[in-house]
Amino acid sequence: MNIQSRLDDDADSGRFKAPSGPIEQVRYACALGALASVIAIEGAISITHCGPGCASKQFRALSGVSGYQGGEFHAPSTNIGNREVIFGGADRLDELISSTLKVMEAELYVVQSGCIPGLVGDDVANVVNAYQRRGVPIVFAETLGYRGNNFTGHETVVRAILDQYVAQQAGSAPQTRKGLVNVWSLLPYQNPFWRGDLAEIRRILEGIGLEVNILFGPASLGLEEWRAIPAAELNLVLTPWLGLSLARRLESVYGQPFLHVPAIPIGARATGAFLRQVAEAVEADPARVERFIAREEREYYHYLRDFAGFYSGCASQYKLPSEINIVSESAYALAIAKFFVGDLGLNPGVFVLTENPPDSEQAAIRAAFRDLAPGVDGEPIFEPDGHRAHDWIARRPRIGEYPILFGSTWEGSTAGEIGAPLVEISYPATDEVVLARSYVGYRGALQLLEHAYTAVVRQSTEENPEPSAS
């Protein structure tokens, strides 16, 4: 079996560098936190080679209080102690893998290493290789905490699964299936609404007649979809940058073309354009595509028509926001900015992008914020530190604007300072309980409006308490 080296070409490890300053109000996990992506794949289990608190802390942070998402977390872990630090932990990892196979039941095991094995120099690949040679479905992803965050860790983990599991499936190379697409979009668990959003993305793509490997979450069929990745006609990268390296990889291995759409569509205008773009790339039946779009739009605009009553000020005591400010990872920041500027007619305020994307991607991300509406540009700021994010937003001069703030729980005091309603859309969202809610596509856009303007109404009510009935 030919196991491809994890460091053979674009070398994920070289792409990430920790930003130079300290970080307050942390908005992501470390690379080991990509174990959340493994948990998001039904049938896969992460085996973690790290300190005793590392794995649970990452998952608890990502899923525990952010949206209270829950998730199947009982990850095997070496819980490294003094002995392994001094004498090396490879033997202990070997023992753990072997007992995991005895106790746990999974279709795929993903071994992830954290800071300690990186620093003491455990040869984890060698331990895992021995199991691979015996035909165990197991892969190794080096997710050292000091070498990346859960975004780059996600790419490392997925890359390991693609190279060491998907590419190693027995039998001849799968035939390309007409109309099958792989979707690389939101980062599982990091975005509190990823489950509902991936379900909506799947629904609309199936609506135009495609078959979809959505790959993560309840809307996915799990590893069955992963094994079908090579059969897809197209890789659809539906984020500003995350997953691009994976699509490039798949292009070079399988010759699969990819379509990069930086903005996840929210609302009928963006979603219709998106569906037509995808349809064109896979040459889907245009009649069917238009039928689906027409049906969705009829329903969508029915709701918008009725919402227009509220939005035109029939309840004019509410301060309807005029300026949108966002603190979020770039995928949601871009999607929400486009919707509220492009479709609702808000002015762009401050957009703080928090996930510390690789330097090489930042120019393209910046470009994606141009023309949020015709001739209206946004100027995103890359800033993972909450203290500085606060300063950017609080110190912006505003004359006559009613700001609204989309962000995380951390933005609570900032929102209060500038008198803006806060809509929690990014990590950590500890004041939201999220199950299947979605904010993208057709149906998600309507829920986003519900929640955003409920926040507006509540804030107005709190600020201007009505005199008690006399």
Add this chain to the structure above:
Amino acid sequence: MAINLRTSQAETREQRLGTITQWEGGARELARDSAFTYGCGRDCGPGGRRLCEQSSPYSQASMCAEQIAVTNATIIKDTVVIQHSPIGCASSQSFTSRYSRDLAARRGWKPEDPKSICTNLGEQDMVFGGVDRLADTIRQAYERHHPRVIFVATSCATGIIGDDIDETTRQLEDEIGIPVVPLHCEGFKSRHWSSGWDVIEHAILRRLAPNRPHEKRDDLLNVIHLGGPDVFSPLLNPLGLQVNLVMGGNSLERLADLSTAAATVTMCFVLSYLATGLEQEYGVPEIRAPLPYGLDATDNWLREIARVTRREHLVEAVIASERARIAPELERLREALKGKKGFVAAGAAFAHGLIADLRELGVTVDDAFSFHHDPMTDSKDPRQDSLGHLVQTTGDVEHFTVSPDQHFQAHAALKRANPDFVICRHSGSIAVLAGRMGIPVLPIFYSNDGLGYEGLLTIGRAILRVLPRRRFYQDVAAHSRFPYQQWWLEETNPYALAAETDAQAGLSEA
């Protein structure tokens, strides 16, 4: 061994107390063998043997001391906590902040995000060291928030690369003029997260609890607790005592008052390091009576406090009035809980206390799960042997499993116990496990809930609130499964895997 405050590092519990994390058997046996390990300063009886820890080849993600130390430093007001680490260690900020705001609401404080900053170390720092970044972060922390104290917590990474935190904090303390206090809490250094309590209490003793011998107050009682509402003042004020509630969120002033108190009580002997240290360093007596779980224990605990603080003349009236006050509802709760079987999962002394509460409420407890076990406490006083006390006063616990919050072992233990409900410390994986197995679960977020007379009512009422949720949990249990092999799903011995490994080892030796 006395507590050593000369060094900035607290010795781990394994070193000081012989703490173990893996064991299986009956509670009576564990108490007896602990006494033997202790050195037989008390009634060992015949047949005891040195505690023999199990070793499981399989293990699941646990928790680390850093998390306990950092969380409990973070919730001290007017401080900034710096996590000198790669970013992942600081991902706990979100839930620490949530905890802090919830705590503020319960204690009547202004809810605000606590201040914590991560030095955010990268690969370069692993190679060249991170002390410059740390110095810069300490300066920024001071400029941003003007705190009165800055804590600096170490991480596995900085421990391994050997950053000299003590030196850097000393230098920066001179530079900015406020205490900069190191917390040595590398996760790999202790096998149990509760060592994190010792780390923060060690730092408090060394740096934040000055000796004020001429300001002794004979009406001030230090109460060291894990966190939560003040349930102590209502019980102790009638004795003419004021409560200085520390740990679990407090002001620096409360810490500064520690040495002036008449005595110290600790609400969970897992964190008795501070109380023992206060007695050793400042002569503040540590109340060593068994913890106030259950009626008799609470009576005796109050009597001991009264004796040490010379309030014996007041105590019997308080006891009688409290007992009379709760009697009617206690009867009602005992009636409602009659025939119920409970399962307790918590950390050591806290678990022992909850078992005593349940038994006082008439609930049967034959099964318990303790996240670790301390054979002794820092005071070495046998009266603080909470497990021995439990067994003596309420009988054995047939199945007593010590496990560092291992999901697979808890599954086996719960399958064996088949209880009507589970009561557990919130942080573990047990709550979600129990629910998924169809068992109603009561997670205790604030660990003062079960204390004293009122605690019996609090716990009893809470159990009655969760029992009807069986309908929900059973529905979920019927429609989901755990990713264990079938044989493990049927296993009822939490240490079956360890036994198998031992047998194989024995075989190969033979």
